[in-house]
Amino acid sequence: MTSRAENQSRFGVPQDSMVFAQGVRKSFGTLEVLKGIDLNVPSGSVACIIGPSGSGKSTFLRCINHLEEVSGGVLLVDGEFVGYDLRNGKLYEVRNDLLCKRRADIGMVFQSFNLFSHMTVLENLIEAPIMVKGMPRGEARDKAHALLERVGLADKATCYPRQLSGGQQQRVAIARALAMNPKVLLFDEPTSALDPELVGEVLLVMRDLAESGMTMVVVTHEIGFAREVGDQLIFMDRGVVEERGAPRDMIANPQSPRTREFLSRVL
Amino acid sequence: MSKVETRAIAEDLVVVPLRHYGLWIGTAAALAILALIVKALATNPAFDWPTVGKYLFHASIMRGLAQTLLLTVTIMVLAIIIGTVVAIMRLSPSRILNAFASAYIWFFRGAPALIQLIFWFNLSLIVREISLTLPFIGTIFTVKTNDVMTPFVAAVVALSLHEAGYMAEIVRAGIKSVPGGQTEAAGSLGMNHRLILRRITLPQAMRFIVPPTGNETINLLKTTSLVTMIAVNDLLYAAQSIYARTFETIPLLIVVAFWYLFVVTILSICQHYIEQYYGRSDQQAGAARGILHRAFKIGRVAQPA
Numbered sequence: 252m253t254s255r256a257e258n259q260s261r262f263g264v265p266q267d268s269m270v271f272a273q274g275v276r277k278s279f280g281t282l283e284v285l286k287g288i289d290l291n292v293p294s295g296s297v298a299c300i301i302g303p304s305g306s307g308k309s310t311f312l313r314c315i316n317h318l319e320e321v322s323g324g325v326l327l328v329d330g331e332f333v334g335y336d337l338r339n340g341k342l343y344e345v346r347n348d349l350l351c352k353r354r355a356d357i358g359m360v361f362q363s364f365n366l367f368s369h370m371t372v373l374e375n376l377i378e379a380p381i382m383v384k385g386m387p388r389g390e391a392r393d394k395a396h397a398l399l400e401r402v403g404l405a406d407k408a409t410c411y412p413r414q415l416s417g418g419q420q421q422r423v424a425i426a427r428a429l430a431m432n433p434k435v436l437l438f439d440e441p442t443s444a445l446d447p448e449l450v451g452e453v454l455l456v457m458r459d460l461a462e463s464g465m466t467m468v469v470v471t472h473e474i475g476f477a478r479e480v481g482d483q484l485i486f487m488d489r490g491v492v493e494e495r496g497a498p499r500d501m502i503a504n505p506q507s508p509r510t511r512e513f514l515s516r517v518l
Numbered sequence: 519m520s521k522v523e524t525r526a527i528a529e530d531l532v533v534v535p536l537r538h539y540g541l542w543i544g545t546a547a548a549l550a551i552l553a554l555i556v557k558a559l560a561t562n563p564a565f566d567w568p569t570v571g572k573y574l575f576h577a578s579i580m581r582g583l584a585q586t587l588l589l590t591v592t593i594m595v596l597a598i599i600i601g602t603v604v605a606i607m608r609l610s611p612s613r614i615l616n617a618f619a620s621a622y623i624w625f626f627r628g629a630p631a632l633i634q635l636i637f638w639f640n641l642s643l644i645v646r647e648i649s650l651t652l653p654f655i656g657t658i659f660t661v662k663t664n665d666v667m668t669p670f671v672a673a674v675v676a677l678s679l680h681e682a683g684y685m686a687e688i689v690r691a692g693i694k695s696v697p698g699g700q701t702e703a704a705g706s707l708g709m710n711h712r713l714i715l716r717r718i719t720l721p722q723a724m725r726f727i728v729p730p731t732g733n734e735t736i737n738l739l740k741t742t743s744l745v746t747m748i749a750v751n752d753l754l755y756a757a758q759s760i761y762a763r764t765f766e767t768i769p770l771l772i773v774v775a776f777w778y779l780f781v782v783t784i785l786s787i788c789q790h791y792i793e794q795y796y797g798r799s800d801q802q803a804g805a806a807r808g809i810l811h812r813a814f815k816i817g818r819v820a821q822p823a
Contacts, residue, residue, distance in 0.1 A: 314789045316706055318702060318705065318706065347710055347711065348710060351705075351708045351709065353708075354705065354706060354707075354708045355707065355708025356708075357706070358706070359702060359703075359706035361699060363704070364697055365697075365699035365700060365702065365703035366703075366720075367700060367703070367704070367718055368722065368799055369701075369721050369725075369796075369800070371799075373622050377705075378707075378717065379707035379708060379709060382709065382717060383707065383708040383709055383713075384708075384711055410800075411799040411800075412799075413799065414802070424703075427707070428706075428707075431707060431708065433528045465787060
């Protein structure tokens with residue numbers, strides 16, 4: 252029995268699940284930030300997470316690729332724990348190289364872009380494919396150019412990040428994540444650091460990705476994007492999922508008073 | 519006043535620049551002082567320029583210069599290695615390593631270089647012999663401290679330990695200057711710790727490490743003149759031994775100053791190119807300037823916004 256099949260039968264993970272969370276808890280010292288989060292993101296779907304700041308949504312996202320260790324619960328990506336191996340009913344922390352290998356399959360886009368500032372756009376895109384996956388240089392460059400074309404920045408390959416606008420930097424960051432052929436892409440408030448007129452170009456690229464069938468988990472304040480592109484909408488508040496549902500229904504007709512209050516403030 | 523009138527006036531008026539009388543007076547004073555200095559240098563017989571010329575490329579001065587350069591390079595290389603290790607210790611999560619590194623920096627940076635120099639030279643007063651003894655095997659070797667601790671070795675040990683105290687802080691500040699998001703982004707792409715340090719953190723830290731390291735190297739070049747105190751045959755010592763015989767003190771000091779300034783100039787130019795290499799991601803297109811400007815910032819005072 253593969254570990255994936257074992258996990259699936261043990262935790263009742265649906266067949267097509269890409270990200271699966273069950274009772275995920277996370278504490279920083281005595282402060283409990285996540286108090287039992289459940290979530291299933293089917294392969295090829297888009298889940299949008301909204302909520303006030305401090306609700307734990309970014310922390311949850313960072314738990315998915317093990318930038319933060321969970322304090323309890325089950326969190327699987329493509330049927331496997333990211334930072335652990337389940338053997339004989341115990342979770343063994345995995346060695347660093349295996350953790351890196353699994354992380355390479357989970358792309359992440361940050362609020363502050365985090366492009367490598369000492370490298371050109373092209374070097375940003377080919378660094379991990381060459382150094383982590385051992386891809387030949389020529390192949391990595393071809394792929395990078397194709398990705399830059401896709402995000403509309405084919406002419407910026409030789410620029411350094413600080414020569415680009417925020418929206419362009421974020422599109423490069425998305426291309427950099429895509430260069431690793433991830434199974435799932437995590438977005439941590441990708442448009443929150445952008446000037447209002449630059450938000451649209453980033454959302455356009457994300458919409459294009461969603462339409463191409465990429466599995467995405469998006470923490471965002473863009474309710475419009477969640478409504479148009481999201482397959483499910485999760486409203487988090489104070490470390491719990493307050494409400495979840497189909498985006499259109501939930502935005503039009505929120506059930507919980509907290510959701511209603513939050514939506515009335517951001518819409 | 520109507521709009522039309524305003525435009526007409528703005529077209530006709532001549533702009534009269536403000537006269538900076540203070541600036542003119544200051545410039546005149548500076549030129550006057552410069553003239554006095556040049557006159558003194560040219561006419562005062564004590565400077566004795568023919569003697570300066572005679573000793574400028576003198577064999578023992580050249581040997582002294584070579585010794586000074588050898589000391590500077592050896593000490594700096596050792597200081598960078600020791601300093602990087604101490605910096606990584608200071609950044610480690612272990613409190614013991616952290617405290618050890620802090621104590622190192624406190625002591626070796628805090629105690630005056632000259633005192634450390636004399637201390638290591640006189641190590642034999644504390645330790646007469648250095649020996650390696652293993653249990654069950656016995657003594658492998660024994661040497662007299664005085665045989666090992668030659669003036670040159672004492673100078674290298676003392677000044678590299680001292681300099682490493684400064685380098686440790688420079689390297690630590692450089693590594694800490696790289697935003698944490700860079701490490702996280704690299705981690706999320708599947709890069710491991712070693713790869714992140716080598717490919718992401720250190721190259722970015724270098725931009726902050728290179729300029730102060732250049733200053734330290736220039737500083738160290740001059741600090742090595744302290745070794746004349748323990749009779750290492752460096753540039754200053756070579757000059758001193760000549761003027762002790764001939765009493766041509768001032769000309770020989772000018773020779774020494776010339777060579778220090780010459781080496782400092784070369785080092786400054788090297789530093790500039792290294793900085794430019796690590797700062798290339800900051801460059802705007804077409805920012806290249808002439809070599810004089812790049813080396814000494816000559817040519818333009820104000821930068822356009």
